[in-house]
Amino acid sequence: MAPQRTVQLSLKKPxxxxxxxxxxxxxxxxSDVPKGAKTFGVSGSSxxxxxxxxxxxxxxxxxxxxxxxxxxxxxxxxxVDSASKDLNDLKVKVSYFGQQEGSALGHxxxxxxxxxxxxxxxxxxxxxxxxSRGDKKTWRWGPAGYGAVLLVNCDRDTxxxxxxxxxxxxxxxxxxxxxxxxxxxxxEGPDELFNSHKLVLNIPLSDSKRVGVFxxxxxxxxxDYKQVLGPQHLSYEVERQxxxxxxxxxxxxxxxxxxxxxxxxxxxxxxxxxxxxxxxTLFTDTVAFRxxxxxxxxxxxxPLELYVCSVVDSHxxxxxxxxxxxxxxxxANCELIICPxxxxxxxxxxxxxxxxxxxxxxxxxFPVVFDSPRxxxxxxxxxxxxxxxxxxYVTREIPFSGPSSLDSFGNLDVSPxxxxxxxxxxxxxxxxxxxxxxxxGRQMAKVVRNFLQAQQVQSPVELYSDWLSxxxxxxxxxxxxxSDQKGFRLLLASPSACLKLFQEKRKEGYGEAAQFDGLRHKxxxxxxxxxxDRRLQNxxxxxxxxxxxxxxxxxxxxxxxxxxxxxxxxxxSMKGAYAEAFFPDMVNMVVLGKYLGIPKPFGPIINGRCCLxxxxxxxxxxxxxxxxxxxxxxxxxxxxxxxxCGTNVRRKPFPFKWWNMVH
Numbered sequence: 001m002a003p004q005r006t007v008q009l010s011l012k013k014p015x016x017x018x019x020x021x022x023x024x025x026x027x028x029x030x031s032d033v034p035k036g037a038k039t040f041g042v043s044g045s046s047x048x049x050x051x052x053x054x055x056x057x058x059x060x061x062x063x064x065x066x067x068x069x070x071x072x073x074x075x076x077x078x079x080v081d082s083a084s085k086d087l088n089d090l091k092v093k094v095s096y097f098g099q100q101e102g103s104a105l106g107h108x109x110x111x112x113x114x115x116x117x118x119x120x121x122x123x124x125x126x127x128x129x130x131x132s133r134g135d136k137k138t139w140r141w142g143p144a145g146y147g148a149v150l151l152v153n154c155d156r157d158t159x160x161x162x163x164x165x166x167x168x169x170x171x172x173x174x175x176x177x178x179x180x181x182x183x184x185x186x187x188e189g190p191d192e193l194f195n196s197h198k199l200v201l202n203i204p205l206s207d208s209k210r211v212g213v214f215x216x217x218x219x220x221x222x223x224d225y226k227q228v229l230g231p232q233h234l235s236y237e238v239e240r241q242x243x244x245x246x247x248x249x250x251x252x253x254x255x256x257x258x259x260x261x262x263x264x265x266x267x268x269x270x271x272x273x274x275x276x277x278x279x280x281t282l283f284t285d286t287v288a289f290r291x292x293x294x295x296x297x298x299x300x301x302x303p304l305e306l307y308v309c310s311v312v313d314s315h316x317x318x319x320x321x322x323x324x325x326x327x328x329x330x331x332a333n334c335e336l337i338i339c340p341x342x343x344x345x346x347x348x349x350x351x352x353x354x355x356x357x358x359x360x361x362x363x364x365x366f367p368v369v370f371d372s373p374r375x376x377x378x379x380x381x382x383x384x385x386x387x388x389x390x391x392x393y394v395t396r397e398i399p400f401s402g403p404s405s406l407d408s409f410g411n412l413d414v415s416p417x418x419x420x421x422x423x424x425x426x427x428x429x430x431x432x433x434x435x436x437x438x439x440x441g442r443q444m445a446k447v448v449r450n451f452l453q454a455q456q457v458q459s460p461v462e463l464y465s466d467w468l469s470x471x472x473x474x475x476x477x478x479x480x481x482x483s484d485q486k487g488f489r490l491l492l493a494s495p496s497a498c499l500k501l502f503q504e505k506r507k508e509g510y511g512e513a514a515q516f517d518g519l520r521h522k523x524x525x526x527x528x529x530x531x532x533d534r535r536l537q538n539x540x541x542x543x544x545x546x547x548x549x550x551x552x553x554x555x556x557x558x559x560x561x562x563x564x565x566x567x568x569x570x571x572x573s574m575k576g577a578y579a580e581a582f583f584p585d586m587v588n589m590v591v592l593g594k595y596l597g598i599p600k601p602f603g604p605i606i607n608g609r610c611c612l613x614x615x616x617x618x619x620x621x622x623x624x625x626x627x628x629x630x631x632x633x634x635x636x637x638x639x640x641x642x643x644x645c646g647t648n649v650r651r652k653p654f655p656f657k658w659w660n661m662v663h
Contacts, residue, residue, distance in 0.1 A: 005282065008032070009094060009108035016088055018197065019080045020271065020283040021116040022133050024051075027076040029094055034106035037096035039067040041104075042076055045091045047084075048112065051077040067097055080114035083188035087113050115189035117199065119269040119285040121148035121181060121251075125659060127363040129184050137286040139264055141663040149361040149659060150211070150265070150289040153179045153252035154368060154392035164393060166254045169232070171214060171225040175389065178364055180214070180250035181289065185269055191242045197282070199238040200270045201249075203229045207265040210255050210291070215239075216248040225250070229267070238269070253291045256394060259450035263291040292359040293455035294368055294394060295658060296414040298428050299591035300481040300488050301651035303334040306592065308647050309344045309378070311635070318348070318635045325597070325647065328628055332592035334649075339381060347377025348635065348646050351474070352408030354382045356650040359392065365653055368392035372409045373445060396447045404442045406433055410472035410645050411444060411465060414458060416479055416488040417656070420559035426656045429558060430458045433465025433473040437549065441466040457658045461557040467546040469578040474644045476547050477554070478587045480596065482623040489623060490554060490565045492547055493587045495540035498569035501615055502527045505606060513604030513611070515583060519633060527604055536573060536582070543572040543579050566619050569612055580640060584633060586616060588642035590649065596620065599642045600629040 006026045007017045011034060019025055029040055039062075044050045054061070055073040068074050078092055088111035095104040120129050123136055123146050139147030153166040157173040165176050187199055203211060213229035215236070228236035228249075238247060257263035268286040272279050306329045311318050322338060329336040339350060347353070355370045371382040373396060387393040398407065405411075415428040430452050435441025443449075443466075452460050465471045476493040505513065506527050514524035530536055554560060571582035581588075584599035591597075603612030610629075617627050636646050 007110060009110060011106045011108055014109040014111055016111050017113075018193065018271070018273070018282055019078065019090070019112045019114055021080055021082060021114060023283055024077045024079045027078055027092065027094070027110060029076050029108075030070070030072070032108065033070060034096045036098045037070055037105050038099050039069055039097045041067050041095045041097070043093050044078065047080055047082060047114065048090050048092055049079045049081060050092070053077055070096070078110075078112070080112060082114060083116040084112075084114040084190055087190050087192050090114060113190060113193055115193060115197075115271065116186060117269065117271050117283060117285065118186040119267070119287050120184045120186065121287045121289065122362055123148055123287070125149065125362045125657075129182050131186065137266060137288050139288045139290050141659065141661055143660045145659060148181055148287065148289045150181050150251060150253040150291050151179055151359050151361050151364060152254065152256050152291060152392070152394070153212075154394055155179060155366060155390055156387050157389045159388075164387065166212065166252060169212070169227045169230060171222045174220065174222065177214075177225070177250050179366070180252045181361060181363070183213070183249040183251050183267070183287065185238065185247045185249065186245060187238070187240055187247065188245050194240055196273065196275050198272050198274055199240060200272055201229055201236040201238060202268050202270060203234055204266065205234060208234055210253065210261065210265050211267070211289075212252045212254055213267065214250045214252070216250060230254075251289065253289075255291070256294055256451065257291055257454040257456065259454060261454070263293070263454070263456070265289050265291070290659070292361050293457050293658060294357045294359060294370060295427055295455070295654070296355060296357045296412075296430060296458060297651040297653065298414045298416045299479045300416040301654065303332055303592040303649050303651055305335045305337050305650040306332075306590070306647060307337045307339060307350050307649070309339045309348045309350050310341050311344065311346050311348045312341060313346070313635070315634045321630070321632060321635055321646075324630045328590070328592060328595060328597045328630070331626070331628070332595045334592050339378070339385070343381050343385060345377030349376075349408070349410070349641055350378060350648045351410045351645045352472075353378040354386075354648065355409045355412055356648065358653045360653060360658065362657075366390040366392060367650060368394055370409070371395035372407060373398045373403045373448065374408045375403065396445070396451050398445045398447060403445065404471075406442045406444045406465065406471045407448065408472065410470070410474045410641075413473050413477070413479075415558050416481075418558045418560075420557065424662070425459065426661060427457050427654055427658060430460040431463055431473055432460060433471055434462040435466040436462055436464055438464070438466055442471055456663070457661055461553065463550045463553060464546060467543070467579055469575060469580045470640050471578075472645070474588050475581065475585055476550065476587060478589055478591065478644070480591055480620065480623070480625055481594065482625070484623070486564060488564075490558070490560060491568050491587050492551060492565055493570035493572075493585065494547065494567035495544045495571055497567040498571050498612075499531070499537070499540060501569050501611065502531055502604075505604065505611055506531060510604065510606050510611075513606050515604055516602050517605045519602050521634075522602075530571075536571065539574045539579065540571055542574065546579075568619070569615055581637070581642070584637045585642045586612070588644040590643050590647045592649065594624055595626050595628060597643050597647070598627055598629050599637065600631045600633070602633065
């Protein structure tokens with residue numbers, strides 16, 4: 001290890017120095033030497049480690065190692081292995097000798113005070129702080145990686161506060177400490193030493209708006225914890241009490257990784273000699289943290305809570321739909337949460353308003369709702385009703401122009417874990433709809449895309465969704481869990497599969513069976529009429545090309561084969577330049593474990609059964625899934641949405657720890 005500091009010796013008077021445990025100090029034996037001295041000897045008291053460092057190509061090691069040549073290629077390095085009990089209780093003596101054997105020509109004395117200073121965090125990611133002399137200022141990904149993790153303190157642990165916890169520079173609840181990462185400052189040494197030396201905690205200016213540090217002074221009072229570093233405080237002179245060997249701190253994250261922030265922050269402690277002008281820093285110990293990313297959960301994760309809105313419109317209240325959701329949640333052993341009309345202001349599209357995810361450190365994990373910038377009737381619901389103790393909140397606002405439909409979170413999804421060409425994505429990949437490959441058109445806001453990209457653990461993929469009126473990826477795709485080795489299937493809406501099914505039914509003699517049979521408020525369309533409708537055929541051909549473009553992207557970016565994809569029969573019709581579902585869009589389903597809440601398609605009835613439902617059952621039930629078809633026609637489909645758009649699901653976090661990803 002390279003010597004960090006040099007101490008000069010004097011023949012006339014003793015030299016005094018502070019030596020930090022584990023840190024090597026270079027002793028300058030050359031600057032004050034007796035006339036005629038050619039060699040030297042060095043000795044130290046118990047507790048002092050001495051090293052003579054030399055260039056073996058230029059210096060011959062003396063026999064007996066008693067006297068070394070006073071050569072420019074010979075140096076002395078000292079270190080101490082423990083803190084001193086008293087000031088200057090360790091001694092190093094250097095004696096100088098002439099050419100001839102005989103007594104020393106002179107002596108230099110160095111008195112050392114050993115001090116043990118260390119700043120420690122959960123470098124090993126065990127959930128506990130352990131003392132470390134290893135590399136603490138770099139951060140490494142992977143199973144063999146190291147470096148501490150910070151949670152963004154974005155929940156609200158007490159209802160007495162209106163703000164997210166990170167907005168408070170005063171601690172408002174002792175529970176809030178659990179959301180922070182512990183940090184321990186060890187400082188052993190004689191109390192008198194700290195009269196002339198001070199310990200200073202520092203944070204770089206660039207990191208000061210990302211991190212808050214609270215000093216813990218025992219006790220169970222909120223007043224025992226004060227913020228000592230953060231946006232207003234770049235340094236803190238540690239108030240060490242006599243005999244105090246450890247001082248505890250708690251560190252909170254203030255911002256998620258984003259376009260202007262890679263997620264890494266550092267803190268350091270310095271031992272400073274107050275008796276010099278300018279003040280000399282004798283030692284600095286630095287620790288690094290990485291901010292925990294916001295992580296989305298795919299349909300393959302078990303459901304915990306199903307959210308749905310209670311609304312009233314010209315058709316009356318949506319009680320029947322809520323009842324169907326209640327039965328579905330019961331089957332899936334999942335809690336149903338109904339957002340009342342007074343809170344949703346008759347905005348039923350709860351999928352579009354928010355996305356559930358979570359953040360995790362080795363010592364703590366909690367869910368975090370990402371509030372979309374769409375800001376319609378539900379805009380206050382995530383902040384006012386979901387944010388709370390151990391339930392965090394994050395949002396990104398669009399600075400200038402208003403949001404487009406593609407900024408709603410029906411246009412945000414995530415795949416199950418995949419491996420693509422040898423690259424593992426153990427937390428899946430985020431999927432967002434875009435105008436690509438069309439030039440111009442609508443796109444998800446850059447602030448949202450930047451945020452998703454900056455999390456680093458679910459590498460986003462852009463799909464083409466701008467061909468749809470609403471423009472959301474959930475209108476043509478979904479993932480369902482399976483119990484086989486693959487673990488999931490990708491479902492894609494397929495006009496081709498629908499037309500093929502109708503052609504088969506016509507051949508079987510069912511050409512007069514009608515779509516929308518059983519719907520009083522919708523004109524029926526027979527299979528014969530739909531197959532003879534050239535416009536519907538052309539619309540379907542166009543939509544199929546758009547979906548096939550996405551199919552190729554999904555196969556390439558998620559490492560999927562054709563056997564991993566299930567084509568769900570679905571027709572679309574064009575309204576101007578954009579497509580809308582011709583009948584309730586079956587891939588726009590809610591997935592609760594093996595139970596699927598699928599929009600009832602009202603397909604042609606053949607032998608007393610809907611042929612579209614039968615086809616979907618035949619595709620999905622062999623995979624161990626249960627298809628529950630639910631009527632969403634009046635309250636959702638007619639308003640260009642379906643069950644997935646009108647529901648939201650909070651799911652279990654991944655068992656995989658994000659910091660074990662290989663980058």
